[in-house]
Amino acid sequence: MDTSSALFLALDLAGTFAFALNGAWTAIRFTRLDIVGVLTLGMITALGGGMIRDVLLGAVPPATFQDWRYLAVAAVGSLVAFVSSRSLHRLATPIVVLDAAGLSLFAVSGALKALDEVGFVQAVILGAITGVGGGTLRDVLIREVPAVLSSGLYAIPALVGAFLAVGAERVGAAALPGAMVAAAVCFAIRMLGVRFGIDAPGPPGSRAPRMME
Amino acid sequence: MDTSSALFLALDLAGTFAFALNGAWTAIRFTRLDIVGVLTLGMITALGGGMIRDVLLGAVPPATFQDWRYLAVAAVGSLVAFVSSRSLHRLATPIVVLDAAGLSLFAVSGALKALDEVGFVQAVILGAITGVGGGTLRDVLIREVPAVLSSGLYAIPALVGAFLAVGAERVGAAALPGAMVAAAVCFAIRMLGVRFGIDAPGPPGSRAPRMME
Amino acid sequence: MDTSSALFLALDLAGTFAFALNGAWTAIRFTRLDIVGVLTLGMITALGGGMIRDVLLGAVPPATFQDWRYLAVAAVGSLVAFVSSRSLHRLATPIVVLDAAGLSLFAVSGALKALDEVGFVQAVILGAITGVGGGTLRDVLIREVPAVLSSGLYAIPALVGAFLAVGAERVGAAALPGAMVAAAVCFAIRMLGVRFGIDAPGPPGSRAPRMME
Numbered sequence: 001m002d003t004s005s006a007l008f009l010a011l012d013l014a015g016t017f018a019f020a021l022n023g024a025w026t027a028i029r030f031t032r033l034d035i036v037g038v039l040t041l042g043m044i045t046a047l048g049g050g051m052i053r054d055v056l057l058g059a060v061p062p063a064t065f066q067d068w069r070y071l072a073v074a075a076v077g078s079l080v081a082f083v084s085s086r087s088l089h090r091l092a093t094p095i096v097v098l099d100a101a102g103l104s105l106f107a108v109s110g111a112l113k114a115l116d117e118v119g120f121v122q123a124v125i126l127g128a129i130t131g132v133g134g135g136t137l138r139d140v141l142i143r144e145v146p147a148v149l150s151s152g153l154y155a156i157p158a159l160v161g162a163f164l165a166v167g168a169e170r171v172g173a174a175a176l177p178g179a180m181v182a183a184a185v186c187f188a189i190r191m192l193g194v195r196f197g198i199d200a201p202g203p204p205g206s207r208a209p210r211m212m213e
Numbered sequence: 214m215d216t217s218s219a220l221f222l223a224l225d226l227a228g229t230f231a232f233a234l235n236g237a238w239t240a241i242r243f244t245r246l247d248i249v250g251v252l253t254l255g256m257i258t259a260l261g262g263g264m265i266r267d268v269l270l271g272a273v274p275p276a277t278f279q280d281w282r283y284l285a286v287a288a289v290g291s292l293v294a295f296v297s298s299r300s301l302h303r304l305a306t307p308i309v310v311l312d313a314a315g316l317s318l319f320a321v322s323g324a325l326k327a328l329d330e331v332g333f334v335q336a337v338i339l340g341a342i343t344g345v346g347g348g349t350l351r352d353v354l355i356r357e358v359p360a361v362l363s364s365g366l367y368a369i370p371a372l373v374g375a376f377l378a379v380g381a382e383r384v385g386a387a388a389l390p391g392a393m394v395a396a397a398v399c400f401a402i403r404m405l406g407v408r409f410g411i412d413a414p415g416p417p418g419s420r421a422p423r424m425m426e
Numbered sequence: 427m428d429t430s431s432a433l434f435l436a437l438d439l440a441g442t443f444a445f446a447l448n449g450a451w452t453a454i455r456f457t458r459l460d461i462v463g464v465l466t467l468g469m470i471t472a473l474g475g476g477m478i479r480d481v482l483l484g485a486v487p488p489a490t491f492q493d494w495r496y497l498a499v500a501a502v503g504s505l506v507a508f509v510s511s512r513s514l515h516r517l518a519t520p521i522v523v524l525d526a527a528g529l530s531l532f533a534v535s536g537a538l539k540a541l542d543e544v545g546f547v548q549a550v551i552l553g554a555i556t557g558v559g560g561g562t563l564r565d566v567l568i569r570e571v572p573a574v575l576s577s578g579l580y581a582i583p584a585l586v587g588a589f590l591a592v593g594a595e596r597v598g599a600a601a602l603p604g605a606m607v608a609a610a611v612c613f614a615i616r617m618l619g620v621r622f623g624i625d626a627p628g629p630p631g632s633r634a635p636r637m638m639e
Contacts, residue, residue: 027575033575033576034578036578036579036580036581036582037574037575037576037578040574040575040581041575051482055268055273055481055482056264056268056273056274056275056278057273057274058271058273058274058484060481060482060483060484061482061483061484061543061544061548061552062482065482065544065548065551065552066544066548068545068547068548071547071548071551117274118274118278118279119281121281121284122274122278122279122281122284125278125284126274126278136354140353140354140566141562141566141571141572141575142571142575143356143569143571145354145355145356146354148250148253149240149246149250149253149254149354149355150246150250152247152249152250153249154249155249155253156249268481268486269477269481269486269487269488269491270486270487271484271486271487330487331487331491331492332494334494334497335487335491335492335494335497338491338497339487339491349567353566353567356569358567358568358569359567361463361466362453362459362463362466362467362567362568363459363463365460365462365463366462367462368462368466369462
């Protein structure tokens with residue numbers, strides 16, 4: 001395995017672990033599922049984005065099914081979340097932070113993988129889809145409006161991260177720093193949006209651009 | 214590009230534009246999303262049906278990602294919907310009309326593309342899936358029961374349009390008039406169903422065949 | 427067609443028929459859809475799991491579109507459910523039994539088909555995905571929390587059935603008895619779970635592991 005493949009795999013597995021914890025804790029917090037439901041939602045959240053990416057790229061069976069490490073990391077992450085849920089008094093903060101981490105890592109890894117198959121703009125879009133995909137499946141399954149629709153700064157940081165990753169690759173920047181900076185910028189924008197409740201502008205004339213629940 | 218490809222592309226891009234406007238206005242009307250949510254829902258509605266079609270046909274990466282015009286048309290349509298939403302006092306009518314237009318155009322373009330790969334009946338079904346796919350993703354994401362389930366005349370006009378398009382192709386009719394008539398018949402059936410509230414028959418013994426909300 | 431292919435097809439078509447009845451009756455019971463909605467939900471439930479499996483395996487167009495018997499069996503099953511719904515005073519029991527039957531048959535057929543392409547563990551997971559896929563699409567479309575998340579013994583029997591099917595194949599057991607035993611064990615675990623309301627353990631410290639509605 002060359003350096004580039006190793007970097008891609010590391011990003012992808014780190015994102016898988018973050019989303020597994022996030023999905024499993026979400027299951028515990030919002031719906032009081034039993035262990036099977038918690039593991040299932042953790043694994044779908046962790047593996048969903050990459051599966052959508054690979055299906056759209058024609059890279060099937062998806063990496064998830066060809067490399068046992070994805071399944072192992074997703075299962076371990078979900079189990080860790082399950083057994084540790086009691087010691088965490090409030091799950092809200094880790095859920096949000098891990099979601100931002102998974103979003104950032106997958107946006108970058110997805111864009112870099114897509115760049116081998118499609119053009120620049122399409123790779124950015126596919127990276128963003130990879131980042132938001134798992135969380136969107138998670139939200140649909142637990143009947144929440146997906147964050148990608150309701151949260152102002154969710155798709156934007158994913159697009160920025162994917163754009164920076166693809167741009168760094170194109171201008172010949174060193175792979176590891178390029179990917180790390182891209183993921184860090186995505187993560188920072190997302191967390192700033194969460195911290196300060198920033199939303200993108202609403203339609204002209206509307207007063208309440210936020211999702212009504 | 215030969216005539217047949219140009220016709221297919223024109224139908225597909227016109228359907229993309231119609232569904233982008235429809236999805237974006239739906240986001241504004243039903244959920245008061247901000248600009249990112251509006252653009253996201255517009256683009257998913259516009260590109261979803263074709264992506265499902267291409268994934269099922271094995272034509273990956275989907276046309277959406279191989280041809281920049283799809284992304285551009287979907288983005289422009291969503292933006293136009295966003296900036297024009299204030300001047301439209303009531304969005305209900307254009308939403309319904311554009312949904313019928315996208316349904317018709319995609320049912321025909323999907324069926325014609327599928328016919329290169331699969332048999333007659335399967336091409337009709339795949340055309341109908343292309344027509345209803347984007348709107349179904351839209352409805353699932355905003356937590357509505359999809360029109361394809363709740364609306365009596367939604368799947369039927371898509372099947373009729375796809376059938377006519379495939380039939381015209383098979384009997385050697387001229388491509389452009391064949392496709393236009395197929396789409397027009399689909400559109401007319403759908404709009405008649407909306408105008409007169411026509412539903413298909415309910416199960417034997419039921420009195421209320423409509424979806425209860 | 428050799429014996430193995432015939433066995434696979436028989437399992438797959440039997441699962442298709444069971445899920446078509448289940449999906450159509452679910453549509454009638456929960457949502458009072460008209461005939462088109464009933465047929466649509468029946469066919470999505472019947473064909474969804476196999477389509478997800480084939481897309482993930484890269485076996486596209488999916489068997490559903492290459493072999494007319496899938497569409498025919500799904501349509502006939504949905505129609506039978508539609509016309510027979512009045513004579514059944516209570517649909518709850520047949521809905522649950524047919525869901526368990528479809529789950530079992532698809533878990534086994536999905537695992538056996540996947541084993542040609544991917545490794546042992548991945549084939550088990552893909553078999554389980556095939557089993558739960560159609561019902562999950564059904565539940566998302568009618569806005570229910572999917573059984574795979576909310577029901578303790580749903581994913582587990584699918585995984586057990588897929589594991590037994592793949593294991594029997596690997597140890598060289600005769601194909602037909604191996605597949606039948608695997609499906610029967612899956613069905614029995616699922617029905618015991620339903621009968622006795624068995625759930626898997628909840629997170630440590632939680633008192634109410636069941637889904638709250």
